[in-house]
Amino acid sequence: MSNVKNWLAKYPEGTVTHDISIPEISLPQMLQQSVVKYSEHIATSFYGRTTSYKELYHYVVGFASSLQKQVSKGDRLAIMLPNCPQYVIAYYGTLLAGGIVTQINPMLVERELEYILKNSGSTAIVSFDALYPRVKAVQERTHVETVLTVSLHEEFTPDLPDLTFTHFLQSSDGNFTPIDIDPKHDVAVLQYTGGTTGRSKGAMLTHFNLMANTSQSFEFYQKEFQVGNDKCLTVIPIFHVFGMSVCMNLTLFCGSEIVMLPRFDLQEVLETIKREQPTVFPGVPTMYVAIANHPNAESYGIDSIRVCNSGSAPMPVEVMKAFEQKTGAKITEGYGLSEAAPVTHSNPPFSKRKPGTCGLGYPQTEYKVVDIATGTMECKPGELGELIIRGPQIMKGYWNMPEETENTIRDGWLLTGDIVSVDEEGYLSIVDRKKDMIIAGGFNIYPRDIEEVLYEHPVIQEAVVIGVPDEYRGETVKAFLVFKEGKQATEEELLEYCRANLSAYKVPTFFEIRDELPKTSVGKILRRALRDETVKQS
Numbered sequence: 001m002s003n004v005k006n007w008l009a010k011y012p013e014g015t016v017t018h019d020i021s022i023p024e025i026s027l028p029q030m031l032q033q034s035v036v037k038y039s040e041h042i043a044t045s046f047y048g049r050t051t052s053y054k055e056l057y058h059y060v061v062g063f064a065s066s067l068q069k070q071v072s073k074g075d076r077l078a079i080m081l082p083n084c085p086q087y088v089i090a091y092y093g094t095l096l097a098g099g100i101v102t103q104i105n106p107m108l109v110e111r112e113l114e115y116i117l118k119n120s121g122s123t124a125i126v127s128f129d130a131l132y133p134r135v136k137a138v139q140e141r142t143h144v145e146t147v148l149t150v151s152l153h154e155e156f157t158p159d160l161p162d163l164t165f166t167h168f169l170q171s172s173d174g175n176f177t178p179i180d181i182d183p184k185h186d187v188a189v190l191q192y193t194g195g196t197t198g199r200s201k202g203a204m205l206t207h208f209n210l211m212a213n214t215s216q217s218f219e220f221y222q223k224e225f226q227v228g229n230d231k232c233l234t235v236i237p238i239f240h241v242f243g244m245s246v247c248m249n250l251t252l253f254c255g256s257e258i259v260m261l262p263r264f265d266l267q268e269v270l271e272t273i274k275r276e277q278p279t280v281f282p283g284v285p286t287m288y289v290a291i292a293n294h295p296n297a298e299s300y301g302i303d304s305i306r307v308c309n310s311g312s313a314p315m316p317v318e319v320m321k322a323f324e325q326k327t328g329a330k331i332t333e334g335y336g337l338s339e340a341a342p343v344t345h346s347n348p349p350f351s352k353r354k355p356g357t358c359g360l361g362y363p364q365t366e367y368k369v370v371d372i373a374t375g376t377m378e379c380k381p382g383e384l385g386e387l388i389i390r391g392p393q394i395m396k397g398y399w400n401m402p403e404e405t406e407n408t409i410r411d412g413w414l415l416t417g418d419i420v421s422v423d424e425e426g427y428l429s430i431v432d433r434k435k436d437m438i439i440a441g442g443f444n445i446y447p448r449d450i451e452e453v454l455y456e457h458p459v460i461q462e463a464v465v466i467g468v469p470d471e472y473r474g475e476t477v478k479a480f481l482v483f484k485e486g487k488q489a490t491e492e493e494l495l496e497y498c499r500a501n502l503s504a505y506k507v508p509t510f511f512e513i514r515d516e517l518p519k520t521s522v523g524k525i526l527r528r529a530l531r532d533e534t535v536k537q538s
Helices: 002-007 027-037 053-068 085-096 110-120 130-140 165-169 207-221 241-253 266-276 285-291 317-327 402-408 448-457 491-501 529-536
Strands: 042-046 049-052 074-082 100-103 124-128 147-148 187-192 201-207 232-233 256-261 305-312 328-335 345-346 364-370 385-390 414-424 430-434 438-440 443-445 460-470 476-485 510-513
Touching: 002 438, 027 053, 027 085, 027 207, 042 053, 042 085, 049 053, 053 085, 053 165, 074 085, 074 110, 085 100, 085 241, 100 110, 100 510, 110 201, 110 364, 124 130, 130 147, 147 165, 187 207, 187 241, 201 207, 207 241, 207 345, 207 510, 232 241, 232 266, 241 345, 266 285, 285 305, 285 317, 285 460, 305 317, 317 328, 317 448, 364 414, 364 460, 402 414, 430 448, 438 460, 448 460, 448 476, 448 491, 460 491, 460 529, 491 510
Parallel strands: 042 256, 074 100, 074 124, 100 187, 124 147, 232 256, 305 328, 476 510
Antiparallel strands: 042 049, 187 201, 328 345, 364 385, 385 414, 414 430, 438 443, 460 476
């Protein structure tokens, strides 16, 4: 495969290898190995409360012991929590008991929560106590029999017969029957997609898929990590596939410390950085934007951060420059998706970095660009097409959706739906989602091209572009903007700037200035929400 030959040349001989050996073990076995090596090291830190690896595993076994009284191998347990130590315990305890974790965003409304619980067939749920009424409102229409509540402050007492997380752990008698897990076959996690192309789908990620992505990440970044000594600032939600794999699983694999925060609050993040001095900070562009624009960010010791992985959304080059200038850290932008556990590409820490690209393929990962129309012809370097990927991290399929699975995985290749190009050296550039492309007057317009230019404007903090209906052109361009604090620009000034920096057919017809843009719980700007809102208004 031509692309593979090109990018493999960037792997340094004798250190980082493409042909890694992935251990065929379950995630709990991986945790057990770390416990043996790093027994007294801190595993989790939450507002100053720390748990060692030895203590963490004690809680995991206790959770699994209690859970075994209620579930059998393959049963699903849903976790609907913000980042907290109980998340890690419930996640690994469920897997140790042979169960499957259904990850649920705590921001879901009742209708969305009911759909995932019913679709997954989850029989138990671990919920943040503030969301208890929401769970009880839908419970009778689902298969959920057991509800466990987690309190982050005062202990919450639900209506009987439901238990608190603490009481559930205390009910363990210590008896635990080991479960035989086939890592390549047995599903560990149901990771529900955002539903951007229709109803949400549960990507079945096996133990091997998740171990593969952990091993791939470690191999790729091995020279950057300080095994057993790093502190990973975990603000990205663990219920998101990026947070789960990069912040939780990879950090535990490395025997390092997960410094957890339940949400992104800029002041709280800066104070945590000052207190904890984290060395690793996986994030999304909006987080880096907020820190880079804080006038006193340097006074919080942000230069402790060495390694930054940006994912979930394209990283504007200007944002990258501003953050790196303030911290001295280097951001390596990557690419991934729920169906790939999630990471498939990253700018290499061991070779040339190309800002604006997603870098090179991970070890044991193949990728190519095929024509958008038929998906059968491989594109030449520089040509736009759809990205397809093959590797050990690719999901088993969608839960109870064989037709969707067949449409997404063909001959072992995952069809991503992303429009990309690959240069002569194999570096991947994401242009846009197929569905986000704007067709105006016969021209194909990719929102990211416009957004990159808008982010370079000195007064603009955030920007997102969508297509809106136009009688003459079919669609035209609308830009939603958030200005930096204390900054302003008129529509005429914005138009003049865009005309000077964009082809005429790409210049936005409409600008809408907002105080904030709608975002997912991860901080990814919700383009679809703006599109839906605009359609309703038209």
